[in-house]
Amino acid sequence: MTLQGAFALITMLLSACTTIPDAPGNLVPLTADQDPSIPAIEVNGARLHSEAFGPEDSTMIICIHGGPGADYKYMLNCMSLAESGYRVIFYDQIGSGLSERFDKSYYTDKGADALTLMYDELAGVIEHYRTSPEQKVYLLGHSWGGMLAAGFAGYHPDMVQGLVACEPGGLIWEDIVTYVSTSRAFSLWSETLNDATYLDQFITGDENDHETLDYKLALLASENTITNEYNVDGGVWRSGAVVNAGLFEIGMEYEVDLTIGLENFTIPVLFMYSELNEAYPLSWAEHVSSAFVNASLFYVPNAGHSGIIQDPVIWNTITQPRILEYFQSL
């Protein structure tokens, strides 16, 4: 075979499987605005992936996922709270999971008010599902979701009648930076760090190339040996890289404070932290929870950061019983 013949054969074989990199649906799932079969609600001009379970008129439990930029898939164990008579509501935050995407400037142009956007969105979700003004609202926030829940409780103290915060990284910017640094302090020699950094020469993506950036964030977040969270059991549907970058940029620029108004929120708070998250020892849980007027700490053994809720055994035997006990005490 001549060199030209060999070359032609190789190129024919390779070209036979050529496809397109960022076509919707190739690497990450479609979002609710792209796929009408995805259950969704309209809130403040954004189409949000959302579902609700349990009696419509009973006390609402709003499950608020982490990130920013994760989704509620890993919180689906919370659905079992509906069996105890609660109205359990899930939603993917704007730009996250299967909810509609917006350009980064949509967040950054709002400056510090981008946090208000997230509060207004949560208020919109509550209003969408609320059937009467008397219907109680409990917030169940994990990680960034716990931070958002705390900020919301300070912003709208009269709208919240109960709050569970699971390992919110920090509630003031200095603490957020500390937690993020600690929870990502991988050894320079580790596979984890090199898996994260080595990828940058394969995939870059434009600032608002949602498909590519969401996919890349999913690869980066596949595991964390410090917080002991592993998204290998289907932890997220789709990451939200642009909202993640936008909110972090705002956080850095404006040094966001999620404790504003918390002194007016006097309802007891259940504050959970896990045994296996090395970045969240008791001392950090005491430090972060001190922003609440009345918080009680609860230690979740044998769980990592997401395992508090995601691990079905932990959820059924430890987390859910304690949450139900807390809700029943309110």
Next chain:
Amino acid sequence: MSIQKYIASLFILLIVQQSHAQSINWNDADTSRPVLIFGKFGVEYGVCYSLGGGYLTQLLGFPILLNASISLPVGETPFDDKKTKLGATIKWYSYKGFTVSTDIHGVYRSYENTYVHLDNFGSDLSATVGYYASHWFFAGQVGFDKAIATKYEHTPVYQSIYPEVVNGWYEPASGGNFYYGLGAGATFYHYTIGMRAGKILNENFYAGPMLPFYGELQVHLLF
């Protein structure tokens, strides 16, 4: 660029590895000692070490160093990530020690984590301007590293998360980064010990990679 054109260009450009113009001492390089071997250790998209070799010859009257190398990042899983380069470093112009050269390299790299195995063909092109004396040199470099076509092969873990994911070769380019920096070195007994360091910037200029810099120590031997 299609994969066919890319492969054709690799043939045309003498398929090759990254940026030796900055660290080879051209003042010490002549065809009486045409064989080069080198080792590197440093940071470039992770902590990496690499080994390589080359052959110095003449092409159309220009000194050309044909070279190849393999680079591996550290980590608990050896050989799951790697980068190989094959190419040429060409000295185009020299006047009283001031030298202009370019590097043209074809790149094959692979990556693997819990979710995916990636194979990528790319190119690395750079230009170097420096001053080369008998026993030392100093140079500046700009370059562009392009991931041209990438094959995605997802693991059962990711397929369980997103069953509709499409495996295969993806194009056009999935990524690219500019880099620029400085290098310097000392030469004795045909050994050159050099270092280079600089900044890496996303091709769209809006951000850098997670490690937005590179830096490495190099040892070269001509014989």
